[in-house]
Amino acid sequence: MIRAVIVMNDQGKPRLVKFYDYQPVEKQQELIRTIYGVLCSRAENLSNFIQADSIFGPDARLVYKTYATLYFVFIFDSSENELAMLDLVQVFVEILDKCFSNVCELDIVFNFNKVHTILDEIILGGQVLETSSSEVVKAVEEISKLDRASNGSMLVPKSISGWTSR
């Protein structure tokens, strides 16, 4: 089971925090700080895995991957395969990239609700729900289509044309 998904930047600022077991806000912050401390202390070219039992209790592992200024961190237990989790991070980021075309940290900051939507299509209740990126993108697109229809306003940032033509 996946325990948590955390996206934070290299300053330690959380950009997306999702715990699949409820954690009180203070605890969340403490965990994020601890994880950030651990990630910072890791040199480059090491493995992407950390045994996180001292942070998350027995059996917890952590996989992280850096994309530009962002750390993508998945925390899970022994019922998942570390390498596969690493690829799931990749899947997640690829989907983000598809949905935001050329995703950057700004996109994630300002549209974290949409990022949550995407994540919810991939992982539900701590289990991997869907791993096909095209399926996820399809689902997310349908949601945003409806959102847009129901709201009439822009959810997606890429509607830059609307902005510039104003």
Added chain:
Amino acid sequence: MSSQGGFGQSKEFLDLVKSIGEARSKAEEDRIVLREVETLKRRIAEPEIPKRKLKEYILRLVYVEMLGHDASFGYIHAVKMTHDESLLLKRTGYLAVTLFLNEDHDLIILIVNTIQKDLKSDNYLVVCAALNAVCKLINEETIPAVLPQVVELLGHPKEAVRKKAVMALHRFYQRSSSSVTHLISNFRKKLCDNDPGVMGATLCPLFDLITIDVNSYKDLVVSFVNILKQVAERRLPKSYDYHQMPAPFIQIKLLKILSVLGNGDKQASEQMYTVLGDSMRKCDSTSNIGNAVLYECICCVSSLHPNPKLIESAADAISKFLKSDSHNLKYMGIDALGRLIKISPEIAEKHQLAVIDCLEDPDDTLKRKTFELLYKMTKSSNVEVIVDRMIDYMISINDNHYKTEIASRCVELGEQFAPSNQWFIQTMNKVFEHAGDLVNIKVAHNLMRLIAEGFGEDDDTADSQLRSSAVESYLRIIGEPKLPSAFLQVICWVLGEYGTADGRYSPSYITGKLCDVAEAHSSDDMVKAYAVTALMKIYSFEIAAGRKVEMLPECQSLIEEVSASHSTDLQQRAYELQAVIGLNAHAVGNIMPLDASCEDIEIDKSLSFLDNYVQQALEKGAQPYIPESERSGVLNISNFRSQDQHEASIHALRFEAYELPKPSLPSRTTPVTLASSTELVPVPEPSYPREVHQAASVPSLTDTGSSDLKLRLDGVQKKWGRSTYSSAPSTSNSDSHRTGNGATPDVVASVNSKAREVSYASRRSQVEISPEKQKLAASLFGGTTKPEKKQSSSGHKVSKTNSHATDKSHGAKGAISSETHAVSTTTLQPPPDLLDLGEPIITSNAPSVDPFKQLEGLLDLTQDTSVVNSGAAGATKAPDIMSLYAEMPTSGQSDSVANPLSSDIYDATLISGLSNATNRTSHGGNTIMQPTQLSKGPNPKGSLEKDALVRQLGVNPSSQNPNLFKDLLG
């Protein structure tokens, strides 16, 4: 529209994010966020806010809470928003509540109704949103409210809904298996769903179910095998392919399930061999995901009933992992090796050198994994090397959590496999010295017990040798600063018990040392208590042997100081000591017999030896004892004749037997027995002794026992050991009962006799044969065998031989020659220079001998300036930006102000960012170029537009904190 920025959020929100990004300290950030909280509090309570605004407020609340601030004032608004008709608002509401609330929150009850309604909605997106919420928010009590709908949704025409319904049901099962047991068959049905996504999702609950109860699912073996076969044959839709692998995530889940089903089941295993072999062969070992599947195959093979052919190919795959330059793969290789050696121990030998490399790797994760492997393969033949290594590593790390784990593993391995007691004691000394405060106190007691009991055989000379060497090693260590308390306790106990036993050290020397310890750790009452008791033992041994005791002046002052201590425990020990010294040799010998810590202590529960005494007292007119139960609440103080100690003890003490203490609980000495039996058991925390000792010592040492009927004795009973309560009444007629100065009777033989048989010396000589690493390898993997052959099989590793290997002894005649021989073999095979990072290899498809080496090349990003932000910044600009990034951590701010245009760089795409020279994506060497990237690449136009927008919005990244906008794209 005017308030809305291009990111779908208002200018206010942009400003908030921006100012937080620019905050220079946590305090400043907190101030900003608190201001935002105040604003939101005010705004959100305003009547008639437009819904769109409200939605934004809710999202801002989520943001605030993500930063660690309390947003609970807005929870109710989020809950209200879930009731909204509009899907957008509803989804926002659901998102917020799933993030804000836990399943037991009071507000959940307000949502359940909405969820029920939404689950019935015609719009499948509404249903999906509700199912998402169900997974997070429904607890055991509310399951019945939504269960029927969820089950119904398993048959929903939309696969997205079915998938989520399966997950919701799974979640219910996790929360409360009893409420859905009758529905478990649904999971089996969903396995045959037409949609591969639903099937894949169903594997999650099935995996859980099968793990819990394998036997009920054996019939599914065939189905799973078939599914895996079809997946491997690419029967699933193309969209499930990932990096040219057919549905790898589903394969992995299937393999996990098969390994559970086939574990220890020959028949089931046989059904799986073929498909497993096929899967293994088809794995693309050049991609990360291919290796993930391969690793899962190995796990599966090592869990099934052994099949030689599969084991062989698993071993091959492992050796590929271990030889890889990717730390990730090495890690997986070590893990896989740990699994495979369970069924095929001999393959470890083949990889010994790779394992040793991993042990010396700078990557801590890998090191820890390797220690785990070593822990699994420890036997009596290699325990010394492994434990030595573990201890070295334990000393080198600061992480207390892991330190504790390693320390306890050392102890465990030591106890299980120790080749000799001497080794065990030395090892324990090291463990205590460096992690004494972290290990369980029981370990200290085991060690004391071991020293006290010796070999457990009738070999007294060996025993006394053991003790002498323990004493000697402790005298050497004792002066060192910062020894952990538990270790000092052991030291004091051993010195007291055996310090003078072999006559090598004079009592005054030992007592002097003990005083030093007590003085140096004057704040640690526990250590002082041990030291005082040890002093007492040494003096009693002297008195019993008929020698005259001369107390060192420092001892005297110590005793004086301690007898005025705030700790009654210490006080008591001091008084005991003074009392014992005043007695004659015979009495002392009875109280404190030499080397009797292991003697069983006989307990006369009925205190029959006092019968005479009681009889006499009664004849003299004393009142008979009235059990507490029959006593009235009033104290009869007139009973108490305080002038006579003997009398006092009759009247003041409770004579019914104290409750029998649990053996592991600490026993307490009483002043009268002066038994020093306490050390082997945990000494109670300082809060207890006060009570204990009032109860015990008042009647005998002071003459004011009248109060002790009032004492609360319940705590005392728990704390008192056997010797105490039996001997407490025996007090003044002290020689009636002999108490050993020993410990808990529940003595356990501590050292594995099998381990002991192994000759220490013989192993040693084996170890010397080859160079150090070879030696280490041999000692780890038990090989006296063919060092040269091993050498050549993986020679390039040996060339890196380093001095970490434990170099225990030199000088065996044969050793030198074979050593030189081995070295020459090595030089013939220099390390293949695959790891040349200077070569910029960009595509991962280029044919190469070793794909991982090649990937490593990917990481050499300095050579590769091609992709990055080429569109956004002019070609001339690029180097500037590069340098800017390089300097970012230190002087980035001024630089970026100077280059306002540098914001272009922030818009390079995330994935192309992989190749940026200064970014940090190079972890692990698995950063394969993605198909997406190849097709898309950076989108200069979009980037420019985005950047323009950003600047228009006034959040120009070139202002205070460029890092905020450095963003995903490097």
